[in-house]
Amino acid sequence: MDLTLLYRGPLASCDYDCPYCPFAKRRDTGEQLRADRAALERFTHWAGQQTGDRLSILFTPWGEGLVRSWYRDALTGLSLMPHVRRVAIQTNLSGRTGWLAGADLDTLALWCTYHPGQTPYDRFLAKCRDLAARGVRFSVGVVGRPEHLDAARRLRADLPDHVYLWINAAEGHTYTDEEAGRWTDLDPLFPYSRHPHASAGLPCRTGESVVSVDGEGTVRRCHFVPAPLGNLYDGGFRAALRPRPCPLAACDCHIGYVHLNTLPLYDVFAGGVLERIPATVPAPGERLTLV
Template structure:
């Protein structure tokens, strides 16, 4: 756990991966508490970031300066906050200061129930907030996890999903490959973006077409949200 980009081996690995001809995208979640000079050595057509802003832990102007650097370098990135009730004003100020072409996502706060007016406030910042605010029924439903998506632990253990503990094998000996394939989700609900984005019952691979890893949606008037999802 913790901030990966403060560690040189993460930065070096991302740089090397970005230049491999068979890698279409390499991305990492970050709070931008790191220097950004290494980004100049990457292939910026391949590198992408999703950056999380934590009000009270970092100055907004300092965070925005890092975002401006990424934007000037031409790096694909999204920015996000957790929808804590006390952070609404900060989130609005962040949205106002970011370039229009940078998507600001909002994660629903764990354990918090949003009243309709409160949900509307956050949806005014992130039109996709509705996907985060309510858990998605997933038991028995088709998911890309374990077929075209995997979760890997530090020791190489491969699982189909971050939220499913059953191992499929190990990355380093290739034993996981035989276990890849379509299978229904064993969990009753899925309430985290890194899980439900892969559900085949949701349209999020269309919403985030070309930007699933970095959480960058298709750019249009509704950030790629189907009209029915906004009702």
Template structure:
């Protein structure tokens, strides 16, 4: 079972113009609720008798909060956890990863050129590589980010995958797409939404989305509730996607109509392609 966990945390230390959660502040009460929800989820995973992998996909930035760092370390050290990963802006120091099982911990890091000095983000990526922490790095494919993306691709170790997400609502000419594909050979998967209605998908069966209350949905993008993780009402079930299109990587990567489980074999959660996928 793969779980995409998203608790109530919505605050972020960055102010990206394309993100609705930029510089949002959670109240102390909201932060306490998020911490309690995460600790409950971590305890559930610890008590699960079968294998599980977890990707944390917070609306905000999780690694600024000690309870997310602690959860990543604790979950990585459980024998039945295959992988534990988090989406992050990599703005925080990463020395705490020394306490984790680095065969299981992974980061999905996003570079925001107008939010952080280039040298700081590149330095964090290099430190992850030096520490042996699996990670991918990426950027949103806006025209003003192209030069920074090219620079980052040139400076990162060649074995670190640099992904490019198509900007929401943006259409790319073939010439523009070719520029981004030079940086990310897999950009074509992000460029266009994928037809999904009636298409077999692993979500709801071997992949689920869980919120802070334990409510289970097939993925973050389908509102239908499948039960609750904590009261035993959830039962895995495979069914075709009910939406017309799927346009987010954490959704369409699980479509059986696409070859991405082969492309990202061994690195689905952290968006790290298998060697032949690079």
């Protein structure tokens, strides 16, 4: 079967301290890091054995994974497995990039976020240009806070045209139409992020072909619905996979609402759902008819 897994282990430490980020507020101890490594290696071993499936895997750690060798090793190893269609990770791109030389770049992709004030602009841009020169599939994004607008405009101007710049609506911020228009000029798909999507009772691929997995192997339909479906490692979750409506009133995170059947985002991001790369990168300033 085709199965998409969103993996989030116990790692919670980050080399950044963004004031707007609800994550990464813990400095992991050596014991916690060893536990995270063991959990990730167990998951990677399990994935390697599922040769009867076609797997797509997105790592969504609370902290920054690519500064840890075991995440780089996992991405490289998974990318080389014939039954893995895509493996991607959300990253601030602060770590080294040389390890990518050992990965299958037809399979691996990166979802990168620029955090103004946390890293020099020129350093981040140089990392992006390095990825482009290596032929890595990647998207780049910014949280749409008012103080980030100039940096986002500069980034859009300096990135290669084929690199999609996405804008995430800032949590808790209400956008006027004028403000939203400025962000939409940079990311024509920003209107999908601007407002939470009503989801109660609507069909969603999560729980059927998309699941969330934690470090213990507990499988849930997505990161935002706590009810377990079973455990990855005893295989019990498979019997629970089926179409099911969303139990939440609304979904306001891209890694959640992208899977709603009622939105056209599987067509918009065809071939790049996990790494947030549209099938056709819209031109800055382009106005799209969104449904």
